[in-house]
Amino acid sequence: MQQPSLNALTSIVEQIARTGDPRTVMTNIVQRLRDLIRVEVCSLYLCTPDHQHLILAATEGLSPQAVGKAKLKLDEGLVGHIAASLSTLNLGDAPEDDRFVFIPETHEMPYHRFLGVPLIHLRKLVGVLVIQGREREPFSQETEAFLITVASQLAGTLSHLQSQGGWYEKRHARARYRRFPGLKGAPGLGLGKLWLVRPHLSLDQVRAACTAAPEADRAAIRDAIAAVSEELESGSGHLGQHLPGDVSALFNVYQMMLQSPELSDQILARIDAGDNAPWALKQTIGNMAEQFRQADDPYLKARAEDICNIGQRILNQLLSRERPSVEAPDEALILAGELISIADLAEFPLERIHGIICTQGSTLSHTAILANALGIPAVMGVENFQPDQHKGAALIADGHRGECVLNPPPALLAEYRRMIDEEQRFMQGLERLRDQPAVTRDGFQVRLLTNTGLLADATPGLQRGAEGVGLYRSEIPFMIHDSFPTEQEQLTLYRKVLAAYAPRPVSMRTLDIGGDKQLPYFDISESNPYLGWRGIRFTLDNAQLLISQIRAMLRADIGNGNLKLLVPMVSRVDEIQSFRRYVEKAVESLQREGTEVRMPDIGMMIEVPSAMLLLPRLAPFIDFVSIGSNDLTQYLLAVDRNNPRVSALFDHLNPAVLVALEQIRQQCDALSLPVSLCGEMASDPAAVLLLTAMGYDCLSLSAYNIPRIKLLLRSVDRTDLLPLLEQTRRCNSETEVRELVAPLLKQAGWGQEKGPWMEEPVSET
Template identity: 50%
Template sequence: MQHSLTTLTTLVQEISGAENAMSAMQVIVARLSHIMEVPVCSLYLKSPTRSKLILAATQGLAESSIGKIKLSIDEGLVGTIAATKHTLNLANAPAHEKYAFFPQAQETPYRQFMGVPLIHLRQLIGVLVVQGTAKKPFSQEAEAFLVTIASQLAGTLYNIQKSGEWITTRKPKRLFKRYSGIAGSAGIGIGELTPLHTHIDLKQAPEMQGAGISKERKQFDSALDSVRDDLDLGANRIEKELPEDILSLFGVYRMMLESPELLDSTRDLIAQGCSAQWAVRETALKLASSFEQADDPYLKARGEDVRNIAIKLMTQMARKEQTESPDKTTPVILAGELISIADLSAYPSDQIQGIVCRSGSALSHTSIVANALGIPAIMGVSDLDIKRYKGKQIVIDAGRGEIIIAPPEEMVAEYQRIKDTEQQFNQSLAGLKDLPAVTTDDFHVSLFTNTGLLADVSPGLRNGAEGIGLYRSEIPFMIHDNFPTEEEQYLVYKEVIDAYSPRPVSMRTLDIGGDKQLPYFDFKEENPYLGWRGIRFTLDNTTLQVTQLRAMVRAAHGRENLKILIPMVSRIDEVKTIKE
């Protein structure tokens, strides 16, 4: 909850910029509902001609009750606040002796109640109320904030209340809707919501019988070619805007697209009579689960890449790929179940003002690319109906992980101001990124980045990271269909070590076991979290251990920045064996 003077000032500015009295009051209740993180905020104003309190605006209660709920002074909880000019803060409002029930308000779920009087020049203007579902009073901090807000707004509301316009003016429609998600890439974006691939849902796709093995296999092979071409075309379009390591994601997608696990399993299901689309869907869900079983959130996020490839293949086979050419001037917020780097390459990067995904996490490739391009991104907005809001102006606030649909002009203007201020601040920091992180009393703080893909290297370097604190070496193993060779590992490790030289790079040897399984190496044990994993697994597979260590040492030849981290060590002899 925000308590700064800036919050109060911004709210007053929004009210003053409203078109009419009703809009101003709706801004108040909507903004306070958001700031205080409560489901209900209501404003009651005193009639200028009668001793009645009238519900003038609400966020959370039934809109039909606006103007209909009227209370005498000292009637109900609101009337009691007006009569005593004193705050009420209750854990269970219906249990209070002065509680009055209004069925049309639909407030049954809200027992938590707090109301404060609005007073200007000793005159009662009205009552401001917030309600919640918790079974406890609001905190003292929240009470102090609402009292402060009321004192600030009383003068502004005095003119509205005195005019009486709010009694006869038709109430406006609800101004906006909010949805919450996971911040993937920081920043604020304002643009037109543009859906991508919204007709494909892996989880709910219906099972379809094939039209014949030959026909379904041909359709699958054709889709493979189309997606492969799209990846190549996307890489060519965007190569000038992204560093080489980020562009390597196109290679990751292509590797997944051509992996034997995907190809063989899909063709086997087609041979069993399944449709090509269903075969891709089943195969992708199975492969993705091998990543998603991991406790490590970074590895878990790799399942999204498999799902993304499946969605692109199924989209090609459904022949519903977006046909209309995107307007190259309209600022857009791209939205979909998952969005890949190939999807982003279809638009100029300066046109994309934000990304919204119903699935995904802060460690997804979408987030990585968005960070590299400086595009705000919000992931995991599972309850957003993307097709419903197609073409609507939206604001995404990735700092809060929030999406605002059809915001009022005043809110858009405020977010634009915040965005401009943040850009100016970041530009002012750009000249400091290469300076050492030293406090004013000369204490040095080491700032390192964590990574596991070449694509992650660029953001850390760009923002002044002093090295890599943890490089997860499991990724090359998990995207192969067998143990990668020494040469394959060497090439990957060398790029990372060279990119950060002379900064230190801590590479963790293979941490497999327990929650981290390889699709081509199956093993089980009763208690994998304490047993055969990490160092014990690799020591029992000596060839694998030696191969990886050789690749790391070779990659660091001529450099002095490699550090090797050994996972899950439990005994001294394990360290001695590794050193030997």
């Protein structure tokens, strides 16, 4: 048999990638492979959604009537053996093997030679790929190697298909009930009718075209931008009456992006070059969005979503298509679509919006931020979910787990309703804790601060009892401009944040940009951005930006007196030395100008392992320490949590992370340095118990989670946590750590009575 080429394999993969229908995908695979390898039989077996059986999903050579009917357990027959052992099997006479199981429907008795390989994606079994022939000798080593290569290339594509379940549901009607995983956008549980939010015409549908009237196209673009601006202004006014505090500032972010000269200038330049208005708009929006998508940082990726939303609205106006009035039924709705913008929400009565599902977007998108502020459960980036195919269906938005549940069966529906009612009563009860301290029953007090990035975040933090800001991300003013913001522009924003929390402390992190955090007007391309030009490295190399930002923060502190400066991504002693000199010079310079500023406390973030090891040498130049648990975990474990191939390995309860945190706590105590911890770890109840045992008395977390973590801390004795911490020191994995902590969490009431979000809902059976 002639050995197939890898070029042919590439052709198969590319063709499959362009195929949408599951049945067509599987048929293409077995047809192309049988012809390519020149064998009598090629068959594809996929795991059922419950991973209990293998089903013959497609075949060329066996009986077509067996498709969907031939069924094996994961350890049954030759195919089941491959699935159970996750190993390749190459036989010269399969029917003579003791493990062979004859399935009458397949009519496979004439075939003797057998080669099967497992399909594995991200350590999970997807199915088994099999070829068979009449000869009584094993397949060649070359053919075996080729089929293994094919399996590795196809496993990812087939994994999406297998998990989506469409191939199985067509033959098994009971599977209307489905779960779709996504990203946690905003916590909470919402149940309602799926209401599709869809643009009239996607930018992707715009095709290249030349302009016949450049002046008319230029005028049309200007009018469309103006109309969208007015539309946003109107929507902001409508929604603003329902917003807590100044969450409506999110609309201003959209307005600033919309009115950016960079946007209009690039569109007009393309029209001048000969493109018509829609095509010029599509290219400009695509280029601007791609700059953000190339960043590894999820916060910057979210900006691509905003650009696309703006572009879509301009296109709607440009094509003179009136937006249809929303005639939603007077009942609970779950809004679903590719990208649901802030202005989209403004068109619905808020009391009807019980959840938001987006098939794109991230946990750091403006939609997720607004949903958090409004208390609406949101799930972002839901894979393999096509809302337009399920209009009007019952849908659950589970923001706690980051998934949506389609057509829940009666038992599951009743359980979710009970959980929703329980959670509403629970959250109402937590309001009594707003002004109470987060203190354990034996008197260990933990200060709970909030993380914030937009001025709009100030109100929820204060409403939920935040004792200050542990991490203020200062990147926003830099991202919403088409050039670096001036000192005065930064001053205006920083002053509002400091004033909102005064006299509570606010730790303002200096610009954390560079490498994987690119600005649209300052492109940085690096092969390994996580180890590149970012954080303090970038700002020290661009001293004029750093000085301007420091001066703005110092001036904003006048009359408030609660500013603390925080330096990101410190890895060397000379970095913090240089930063401190810049602050001292800025204070001196401003005082000479007659501006009465004060020298604030200076802290550094421990995100890079070298900063932890150098802490005694860094201590003389800093006043406090803040641990960035997300980045520290990422660097310690060498795991990119945004990479789906390895993100499952990212866990801040990994024993290596716990060892590092204990060492940092001990060093800070010895050096008399106050230390806090921010990031996702501060919202994880299991982690909070261990951090409390270690002696961490200051955590910074999202505003929504403050009441829950406060309740947890007030429900335990720290003395009970110390033996638990000692036990975790002997654990070899994060799984063992969580198993140890689980009983104490349950004993503390972190379960059915206190937090229904922690419970696994009952199955449909």
